[in-house]
Amino acid sequence: MATLDLPALIDIHVHLREPGGTHKEDFSSGTAAALAGGIVAVLDMPNNTPPLVDEDTLGDKIGLASRSARCDFAFYMGASTDNAAAPTVGPHVVGLKMYLDETYGPLRVSSLPTVMAHFKSWPRNRPIAAHAEGLSSAIAIGLAQLYDRRLHLCHVSRKAEIELVRRAKEKGTSITCEVAPHHLFLTEEDAKELGSLARTRPPLGTQEDNEALWTNLEVIDAVASDHAPHTIAEKQSDDPPSGVPGLETTLPLLLNAVSEGRLPLEEVVRLLHDGPARIMGFKMPKDAHVQVDLDAKWPIRGEGLFTKCAWTPFEGMMVKGRVRSVSVRGAVVYQDGKVLAIPGSGRPLVLL
Ligand code: NCD
Ligand code: ZN
Ligand code: ZN
Ligand code: ZN
16 A cells, blocks of 8 residues: 655635535535545635625625535635625635636626726735636736736636647746646546536537647646536536536546556646645645555545535546545544544635
């Protein structure tokens, strides 16, 4: 058995669905899933019902997370059509999330004046994180240059997008990006078999898109799950929502890539530890370690996952590499299939 200690691993893009979507996930179940996946802190997205767009909704969310989260957390404020004038940075807010394209939920900004207003008014010390597919990613990069401010591109998935990120970085633009595991390990070929379960935004790409992400790994700053749980009934309905769960499978899939020789182990640490902290600017949770067994082979199964939705687009995939235990602030919070952290033991990340 080859066990190994990794530092605190952080997922900078998750949807824990509180408030308003607790039949899909809640802070307790979602953070249990995080710990089982070797993740000790999560950054939660604002597309809730109601969306997180002001001081009141932020206060509610801080209350909910403080009572039930089992791992550490922080939030993104949502950019709405009318909250640019008085941006709420507030406690525990890592950045502004701007949805430039349609995805799950109504939170979206699509008019040029509104988008410009956000680029003007959002405090410069915190990044703007954008859901920006295809041409929208070029718009977001252009605005970041024009307003001279930091941009983070969420779930980059296409060859052209990652090439654009490379070019922007070479030109000195202050831009970072993340890639989701389903875009690293699945393609539209898998989507044919998975049907509506594979529906996600951005959609799974071609083989060529997938290869471009791997060959441009050095311009990718972080891997983030975009953990977006929906119930199996919802996914199999006539109008399936987009989004796939991922908190518990990101690290095993990356470790499997390590065992296949496709990814150096140091890259796993860069993409889930150093990258996240550098992009979003927070202090690492104290005394946090993730112990993994690099030799353990196991099939990924939806049943038995801690996420409420209890399914995975990686069903049946054999992976080598498993989370053994997780500790935070000196206490063991996960051990061999058991989540030991109690609801409310997670803390807000200390932002820099
Ligand atoms: C996400 C969700 O379900 O909240 N869905 C998705 O397809 N990725 C929203 C998002 O991240 O765009
Ligand atoms: Zn460190
Ligand atoms: Zn998105
Ligand atoms: Zn998302």
